[in-house]
Amino acid sequence: MEYLRVYSRQMTVVKQRAELTFKENIKKGRHGWVRLTPAYSVKLVYEILESNHNCRNVLDPFSGTGTTGLACAELGTNATLLDINPFLIWLAEVKTARYSYVDLLQTTRHANVIAEAVKTKKGGSASWTPPIHKIHRWWSSKRLATLAEIYQHICGVETTEPVRNLLLIAFCRLLIDWSNAAFNHQSMSFKNSEESLFDETKMMVSAFLANVARIVRAASKQICGKVSVYESDSRTLNVPDSAEYDCVITSPPYSNRMSYIRELRPYMYWLGYLSESREAGELDWKAIGGTWGIATSRLSSWRSRDEFQSSSLDQVVRSVATRSHVLANYIRKYMDDMYLHFSNLGPLLVDGGRLFYIVGNSKFYDTLVPVEEFYAEMMQKVGFVDISVQKIRKRNSKKELYEYLVSARK
Numbered sequence: 322m323e324y325l326r327v328y329s330r331q332m333t334v335v336k337q338r339a340e341l342t343f344k345e346n347i348k349k350g351r352h353g354w355v356r357l358t359p360a361y362s363v364k365l366v367y368e369i370l371e372s373n374h375n376c377r378n379v380l381d382p383f384s385g386t387g388t389t390g391l392a393c394a395e396l397g398t399n400a401t402l403l404d405i406n407p408f409l410i411w412l413a414e415v416k417t418a419r420y421s422y423v424d425l426l427q428t429t430r431h432a433n434v435i436a437e438a439v440k441t442k443k444g445g446s447a448s449w450t451p452p453i454h455k456i457h458r459w460w461s462s463k464r465l466a467t468l469a470e471i472y473q474h475i476c477g478v479e480t481t482e483p484v485r486n487l488l489l490i491a492f493c494r495l496l497i498d499w500s501n502a503a504f505n506h507q508s509m510s511f512k513n514s515e516e517s518l519f520d521e522t523k524m525m526v527s528a529f530l531a532n533v534a535r536i537v538r539a540a541s542k543q544i545c546g547k548v549s550v551y552e553s554d555s556r557t558l559n560v561p562d563s564a565e566y567d568c569v570i571t572s573p574p575y576s577n578r579m580s581y582i583r584e585l586r587p588y589m590y591w592l593g594y595l596s597e598s599r600e601a602g603e604l605d606w607k608a609i610g611g612t613w614g615i616a617t618s619r620l621s622s623w624r625s626r627d628e629f630q631s632s633s634l635d636q637v638v639r640s641v642a643t644r645s646h647v648l649a650n651y652i653r654k655y656m657d658d659m660y661l662h663f664s665n666l667g668p669l670l671v672d673g674g675r676l677f678y679i680v681g682n683s684k685f686y687d688t689l690v691p692v693e694e695f696y697a698e699m700m701q702k703v704g705f706v707d708i709s710v711q712k713i714r715k716r717n718s719k720k721e722l723y724e725y726l727v728s729a730r731k
């Protein structure tokens with residue numbers, strides 16, 4: 322496997338390799354249904370599975386958009402997915418579901434009826450819009466009104482859950498494609514929200530129908546592996562099924578203060594997973610590495626229970642603490658949480674079971690946080706063997722930031 326080449330510490334020419342990021346997924350059928358910047362590339366999962374033929378039962382404890390589960394199911398491997406975010410649980414379930422011919426036919430039929438109703442304003446205008454803070458930064462008034470009408474029709478249509486889910490995926494694509502949000506930067510930005518001089522309703526409706534056609538095409542490709550998806554906290558790892566896993570393939574949150582809520586907010590508010598900003602902060606506090614809203618203020622009074630004792634971590638934390646107490650706590654809490662996760666992982670695996678963790682390092686002020694080294698140390702402390710750390714790609718323009726594959730065996 323090309324990416325599994327171990328790069329020596331002296332070698333600095335490791336490329337950015339966009340094919341190992343979410344960008345690879347965008348044009349790959351179901352993998353491209355809803356974009357999430359921290360999603361990893363399906364190519365990574367295929368390659369790991371190809372060189373580990375005995376993976377029959379895969380666990381992804383930080384499953385996000387469900388890349389691992391979908392890749393496994395496409396290749397006929399069973400997978401269990403866990404995530405703490407209920408919207409991502411819904412998304413992974415919908416992406417990995419099996420759809421009948423009738424489901425697909427009904428989805429297209431209902432989409433056409435909705436399109437006609439919105440174009441002709443049948444059913445009047447919709448009054449509900451999601452309670453997103455400063456919503457007009459996201460959409461102009463007219464675009465918002467069209468989105469609200471389409472959404473109202475999707476909710477009102479008499480149909481089965483799989484059909485409504487596919488229509489909602491098409492809606493998710495639409496709401497992001499017609500928003501002013503630009504995701505070309507980690508911190509996300511907004512273009513100016515100016516009202517168009519044209520009536521954009523017909524264009525939006527056509528875009529919705531095009532999304533539905535694309536989604537139906539991808540959903541018609543049947544998948545054979547069984548995927549179970551659970552909302553669960555991977556620190557405690559209470560997995561409802563009693564399977565024993567022979568492989569863990571995952572990418573946990575990175576310790577870089579990137580909040581999933583930031584990017585997922587529009588979907589989560591529209592689809593009812595969030596109804597006020599406090600809930601977003603609460604969810605981010607539960608998520609490892611989260612710092613959205615209330616999560617940041619809680620960090621300042623957070624006290625470590627020293628789950629993970631490491632002199633190299635002490636050094637990193639001390640160095641960051643000279644600049645920021647909150648960020649020092651952030652790093653310590655991230656490591657404590659990940660250590661809890663690794664401590665509870667062993668009993669879920671068969672003897673000889675393999676771990677594959679994709680993770681990036683991070684930097685706070687002048688201090689580099691070698692997260693990959695800490696993962697290796699944690700794996701060793703809790704009893705895993707054959708641990709290796711491989712640099713797989715450069716992350717962005719900052720020269721010290723890379724992505725790694727940390728692997729081990731039970």
Ligand SMILES: C[S@@+](CC[C@H](N)C(=O)[O-])C[C@H]1O[C@@H](n2cnc3c(N)ncnc32)[C@H](O)[C@@H]1O
Binds near residue numbers: 361389556575
């Ligand atoms: C880097 S993303 C995973 C992306 C995924 N590989 C994909 O391709 O979409 C990390 C995920 O971990 C989840 N997460 C954070 N804290 C968690 C926890 N305590 N338990 C379970 N999942 C958690 C986040 O919600 C996020 O979806």
